Structure formats: C-alpha cells, structure tokens
Amino acid sequence: MQETPIAVAKTKSRFPKAVPYIIGNEAAERFSYYGLRSILVTFLVAQFYNPTLDPALTQTAEAHANASTHFFVALSYFMPLLGGIMADWFFGKYKVILWLSIVYCLGNLFTSSFTTNLPLFTTGLVLIATGAGGIKSCTTANVGDQFDKNNQDLMSKVYGWFYFSINAGSMVSFALIPWAYKNLGPRIAFGIPGTLMALATIIFFSGRKMYVRVPPAGINKNNFVFISVYALFNMRKKQKGQSLLDVAKGAFDPEKVEGIKAVWRVMGVFFFTLAYWIVWDQNLSEWVLQSNKMDRVINFGFFKYEFIPGQIQITNAIFLLIFIPIFNYWIYPRLDKMGLKTTLLRRFGAGLVLTALSFVVIAMIQTNIDHGGHPTLWWQVFAYILLSAAEVLVSITGLEYAYTHSPKSMKSTMTAIFLMVVALGNVITGLINENISEKGFLAPYMRGANFYWCFVGMIAVFVVAFLFVSPRMKLRNYIDDPEVDKNEAIATIE
Template sequence: MTSAAVDTPVAAEASKAGFPRGIPFIVGNEGAERFSYYGMRAILYTYLASLYVHFVSENLLSKADTDAAKAKATAVAHLFMAGVYAFPMIGAILADRLLGKYRVILFVSVIYCAGHAVLAVAGRLAEMKNYEGAEMGMYIGLGLIAVGSGGIKPCVSANVGDQFTANSSHLVTKVFQAFYFIINFGSFFSTMITPALNDAFGPEVAFGVPGILMVIATIIFWMGRDRFVRVPPKPGGVIGALDFFSALLLFSPVIAIIVAVFVQGDHYKAPDPQGMSSAQFYSAYLTGYTSHLATSSWHYFAIAGGLVALGFVLFGMRQAREQDDGFLAVLLYSIRNRRARKEGQGFFDVAREKFGEEAAEGPPAVLRIVVVFSMVMFFWALFDQHASTWVQQAKEMNRVLTVPEWTGKFAVAATIGGALYGGTWLMMWVSNKSIPSIVPRLFFGSLVVLGVGAIGLDVAQRQTVTVELKASQIQALNPLMVMMIIPALNVFVYQPLERRGKALKPLRKMAVGMFLAAGAFAIAALLQARMEAAAAAGAKVHVLWQVAQYLVMTTSEVLISVTGLEFAYTQAPRRMKSTIMGFWLLGVTFGNVLVAFLAPMQKILSLSQFFWVFTGLMVGAAVIFTILASFYKGKTYLQTAAKH
C-alpha cells in the first residue's frame, strides 16, 4: 500500500481528459464478479432440488418427495438471496467507518472465492454419493458467498464515485452506464454458459468455473491498488470499531429470522386445503407457520434480543466518546428528549438544536420513504422467483428449438463475437483508449456479409438443427431484455410524455411497475394451468410462452428498481443516502424471506396455485403502495456540483 494511493486525488487526476486510472480495474472486477455470482445462481435451484432427492429421476419418486424437494430448494435459494442483500448493511459500515472500501472489497473477495471453492468440493462430494457432506458443503459455501457478495455490493459503486473529482465529474453518468452494461453482460453469458457446463461436466466444474472468475475478479482489483483513490474510513480506530460491532449486534434480529426459517421452516407441515376456503387455508397456514417458528426458534430470537441490548450498550459507549449524528443517534435522541419539545414542535424538532438542520431532517425523510417503499418487498418476492419457481416451470416445458442450420450457427457465432467486441471496446473506452475506426467497419461489415451468406445457404439447402435449451438458461431473458427495455422506455414512453408536458412522476412509475409485476405472475399462473392441463393429456407447452411473463416482469423491474433508487436518493439528505440504500436492500432481503416463508405451500398446492398466491399478494401490495404514494409529501435534496 503506497502513500500516494491513500487519501489523495493523484490517481484520479492523472487522467484529467478521461476516466480516472483506476476505473478499468473496477469495471473489469465487476464484470468478472457478476459472471461469478449469476453463473452460480443460475444452477442453484435445480441443483438443490436434485441433491435433496439424491439425483434420482423424478419418474422414480413419489409426487410428495419431489414436491418436498422443490419446496426446500425454493426456500434455501431465496434465503441465500436474502443473505446476499442483508449483509451489505454490515459491509457498508465496515468500509465507511472502520477499514475503508479497498480493504473490505479485497478481504471479502477472498471469502467469496473460498465460498465458490467449497461449492465445487460439495459438487465433488455429491458425485461420490456423499450426499450429507454435499448438502453441508452447499450451505457453508452459500453462506460464505452471501457474506462475500454482500460485503462487496455496497462498496463497489461507492468506490467508483470516490475516483472522480470536479475535473472528471462529467464522466460519472457514463461510467455508471458502463457499470450497468457490464453487470447485465456478465449475467447474460454466465446464465447461458453455466447450465451447459453443469450438464457436460457436472457440478464440480459448473460451480468451479464461477469461482475461477471470482479469483480473476480479485486479481484484477488487486492490480489496480496503486491507481485507486482510497478515501479513508471515518472515524476509524476505536470509535469506528464501536460503530461496526454495535451495528452488527443491532442487525442480529435479521440474521435470526433468516436462520430460523432456514433451520425450522422445512419442518413445518402445512394444513391440508381440502374442505377449506382460500381465506381459511391461508389464515391457518400463516397462523400455524408463525406459531411453529415461535415455538421452535424462540432461542434464536432470545439470543438476538440479548445481542441487540449489547449493541445499544456499545452504541452508548460510542456516543460517550464522540457524538454521532447518524439516523440512529438522531432517532434515539428524539425519543429520549420527547418531553423537552415545545408546543407546536414536531417529533424531531428537539434534535434540530442538537444536531443541526440537515441531520434532524434525515430520519423523518428516511422514515417517510421507508413507509412508502415497505410494499416493494413484495415485488422482490416475485421478481427473484425467476431464479427458482420459474426455472421449475421451464423444466416442465418443451424446450426444443428447431432453427435453420446456418442461420443458427451464425447467430451463436455473432453473439459470441459481438460480446467479445463489446467487452473489448468497453474496457478500452474506460481505459481512455480507442479502437481504430477501421476495426468496427470491418467487424460489422463482416457480420452483415456472413449473415446474408448464412440465410442464403439455408434458403438453398433448407436444413435445420434441433437445440434443447436448459431450464436454467431461460432466465437469461431478464438481463437481455433489461438492455433493450431501458432505451425503449426512454424513447417510446418517457420522452414523448415529457414533450407533451405529462412526464411520469417516479412514484407513479413505480405504481405501474407494481401492477405489472402482478400481471407477470398472473401470466405465469395461467400458463402453468395450461401446462397442467396439457400434462394430463401427455403433452407439453413450449417454453417460448415464458417470454411474455419475462417481458412484463423485466419492464416492472426497470420501472421499480431503477426509478426507486433514483427517487430515494433525491428524497434524503446527503448524510442519509447510505441509510436509504441499506433499507432498500433490506426490502430485497425480506421479500426473499417471504418466499421461503411460503415455500412449504408447494408441498400441497400446484405450481399454478402457488403463482396465484403471489399474484394476489402483489395486487394488494400495489394497491397499498398507490394509496401511500398519494399521501407522500417529500423534499428533494440535490448535491452541489462539487459533491460526488
């Protein structure tokens, strides 16, 4: 670690005319890390469902056994995703308050790599028929990856912002566009490649290759160590340690919920819906499951309660050493001094004299946003099922495609070649280098010539090839559609409405997205019902029918996720922006916990009925969100041009 790389703008300013020198390493690291994560996640559900029945063919198992395995795989996959989005709260505090972003990213990347290595070993154990060891290895590996991915997630984008100064601030938007592209780029290709690796070489290789990509990501990041601007943690030292450990302890109830559902959720026996109305069944299920967790997992919650008490003790010690003006400090001060309020003062006005205007405005701004966004957790409960129950739906469908031989080969080659060209161009762009103008002309000209030639050969020869897609590969539609829907909405919806003076407000966009998510699951439920009817007649519905639900859900994602984050950032003071990010990610966590909570229903409900459950929940959440949004009155906080 050199002194020039720490706490100075030298690295960024070395390239005033273009991107800061550390950006290529951050973008390259992000691409490899996202390939690693999404590649592993692509096969997670199907692999777990097979592992739980010891890879015995479904045709040789009872329906009860297969349904139980699918329910457990759904729960575990979503609890893993819940962990991935829960740990950023801790990772952000560790980076900002104690160790700094560079150290945290590097350290947790090693944990991340270890997680992939454990998954590869677990895959090997399964091939050796040591199923108990394989299952335990999966849980350990997933836990390590959740910690690693969660630790990296809040630090990377913030680390990008740290590289820019006033001289390069005009490039911030462009670099985040590059970031968004590289994330979807890695997601699409890893989702297509990893399932094929699993079928061809087994889980040891399929889980190992994403691990290799994570090692590459770590090396790329380490190589940029002398080019990064490293903003030192504040306050650091003993106070920073108190901040981190108090936050970790106060966060323990969230971890307790995840652990309780993971350990005890699968043991819950759902009530038989026969002879019960829908309302009676769902009421009995929720009451029974909650009671089951309360009686079987009370010790987890008791321990969490003790840890929370200790967390408040540490927080008090921290405040005694040096007053903090963060969300929790202002909130607790306002509660303790509520009797000191003068007539006509609001709840947080008493904190205004102590902490200042901006600090006192922070908690009410955050709480207003959190109340409105509380319903967004239901969206995440639906959206993340494209990696679980929607994969199961695809597994039950006809996935065979018949395509013209030469056109099909050209499409594969052009996709790979285009991806390599795009990735190369992107990395050269953020490295402040350009590709000679003759290269794109030759490349795209060659594609046109080869494409026309392929079509000509197919017209002349009229030969076709048959390809069977993997069930896990269908989810690659999501990142592919994201890259098309964002510009399409801008060109065909947002800009025309703005020209007419009818621009869509952020909360209205999100409300539309919420109802679209319900629509996507309604489409999935109707499709599944059609599949169940076709299965009774010995037929299968083609997987291309899933395109409709993916299109609607991905549009919903763009309207909610992109809009929601942008809106939340403008509605919170500068000091509370990281707090807003933390609560946003917690919404993703609780959405995935909800899926795990309801997963045992798969043992007694058909998949179409399971989809209708979430459709109903989403409609209710969308209605409540719309009502809450109509009453929302916020204030926009924009940073000055000098802030980054």
C-alpha cells in the same frame, strides 16, 4: 496599450488509471455470482432434496430449494449495509473489498468441492453471500472515489461501462453455466464461477497502486439507527406540533435529524416496492424449476434451440438492456407530451401492475402443467418481458427515488435501505417456501398454480393500497428544490 488576453487551453479530461481494474473486477464478479444463481435451485433439488426424482416429493423438495435460494439472496442483500459500515467507519473501501473478496473465493471453493455434502455446501453459500453482499455497497462507491474536479465529466461514461460490465457478466454466465452443469457436472459448473471470482480478486489487487483511497471517517453518531432509536426511547419529550424525530435535535445535529425524516418518508414508498421484491427473485428459482416441465425447444424460424433450465434467465438481461433506453428516450417523453406526467410514484404503480401480470402468465402456465400440459417456453419469455419492463419501472426508478428524495448526507443510507427491502422480500418468500417444505399450514393451499395465484393476489393488495396512499404522500425532492428550508416539509402530490 491594451494587452491581448492569452488563451489558456483546457486540459482534456482523462479516465482514472484505476478504471480498467474496477470494470474488469466487476464483470468477473457478476459472472461468478449470477453463474452460481443460474443453477443453484435445480442443483439443490437434484442433488440433495429429491435425488431419486420421486413425484411424491416434488412439491416439498422444490419448496425447500426455493427457500434456501431466497435466504441466500436475502443474506446477499443484507450484507451491503454491514459492508458499507465497515468501509466508511473502520477500514476503508479497498481493504473491505479485498478481504471480503477472499471470503467470497473461499465460499466458491466450498461450493465446488463439497457438492455431495449439504452442510459444507451451505457453508460455502453463506461465505459467498457475505462476500458478494459485503463488497456490493463498496464497489459502486469506489468508482466515484477515483474522480476529482478535473475529470468528473467522465464519471457518467464510466458508470455506463460499469453497469454494462454487470449485464455482460451475467448474460454470459446465464448461457454458459447451465450448459456446464448439464454436460460437465456440478463440480465444474460451480468451479467456473469460483475461477472467475479468483480472477476478479486478482484484477482488483493488481490495481492496488492506482486507486484513490478515501480513509474511513470513524463512527458517526448522527446516523439513521442512532437517531431513530433515540427518538423512540424519548418520545415522551415530544411537544405539540413536533414530529417524533424532532425530540432528537437536542442530542444530535438538527440537520441530520431532518435528513432522517426524509429517509422515513421515502421508506414509506419503499414499503410498496416490497411487493415487487417478494416475487422478483422467483424468476431465478421458481421459474427455473417451472421451465424444466415445459417444452424448452424454441423455434427461431431459421433454427431451433433447446434451452437448458436456467438458460432462459438470459431473457431478463436482454430485455432489460432493450427497455432501459426505450423507456427513457421514447415512452416517458411521449407520455409527458400527452399530459400523462410519468412521475416516480406513477412509475412504481405501473411497475407493480406489470409484475402482477407477469405472475398471471406464470400461474396460467402452471395451470396448464398441472393438467398434464407441456406448454412452450415462449410463454415464459412473455412473462420475462413483462417482468423486465416492471424492473425498469420499479427497481431502476427506486434507485433514482432513493437518490433524489434524500439529502446528500443520507444518500448512502437510502441506497442501503433500498437493498434491505430486497433482502426482506426474499426473507418473506423464503419463509413461505420453508412452510410449504415442512408441510405447514400453507402447504395445502399453495400447491401447483395456486402458489403463483396467491402471489398475484398479494401484489393486487399492495396495488390497491398504493392507489389510496400515494396521492397523500408528502415528499421532498432534494435535487429540484435543494434550498428549501430544512425544517419545512414540502408536500409534492404525485
């Protein structure tokens, strides 16, 4: 007698209980960070660098404020590397997020309390950058830690809500905080982000019993820095036919050494994205100061609205949300069908071109202002449209590139390095502005519109170099070809 098999009902996947706490924490934290960013550069000029609005001090004061803002951003994007090391090697993600969130709150307390004391206000910025950057590499990974084989099918949905919370928090803060600064003063305007960060910390702490906590793994000697430094100091051991990093295979795990090779190959691509990061954060600093000199009344047909300097930054978030599905579900597939394959390298190149065009628009606006004009803010909206499209092509593609072109053991390292490129771009722009503020050798050549035209030229140099180098780049996609022999470099001409 044949037995009838019993059907086993598949248990429906459930979201981890920790998810609401993580999403709520992220939305409040991003509101806090971008709320502060939305008014930082205008506040520094008005409060510390040119409080009398002396026209003779305008260039120096604005350059000084821009430099301070870019150095703040650079520290924010350097700290993810240290935060990740602290979490993975020593303390675990939960403790690092909690401790650095408290540092973050302390920084907000300083910025809201010491709005007339530059040294103490700057101390607050350093604390905020340390906290915001330090938890950045931990929060995203903490989301993935909550899932197992029983509910991993829901992970993409949760990451969708996670990134939605980031954009929702930033959009609300871009609209609210500049209004608060204008109507309620700097203490309230900086206090609101502080309150939201305190709320974010409370939300995160409230979920402490719900989190899956991955314990720290201790110091891993097979890491990017140790292997690269060893190879550099032992390059005399290199034999014919070997790469420089091959000399490290005797002292380190050979598979890890191959992974480091992949990291260096991808860093070659990331070098060209540096042009993008040198200029991108200017939309939250230099562009804000420029908007203060424009006609900010925009006629939407059925009503008019006068934007406060800083509020126009919401344009980037809006168009980013619009462009992501348009590029992924319409532009890329259509171009592929036409035979114009949208490889990652081609997206990078197109993104750099759009970045340059956005700065051409900004330079033309500044030329008009320099000649006594008062151009409409619609021109900046157009520049934001171009920059938002470039962000999809460069920034989002860069994160995909970091993931697909690095082995499993190196994916966290690649993400950290990608963020380090953002930091380096802001350091370069900060140093340029610092030189101008101190009346250095760049000051006479980067006045008014020339400032932006110089950056257009800089991006153009990167674009031309990229056109020559990209066809010769030897790359390996670890998603498409995971089984390829780990000692063989696969050349993918894109």
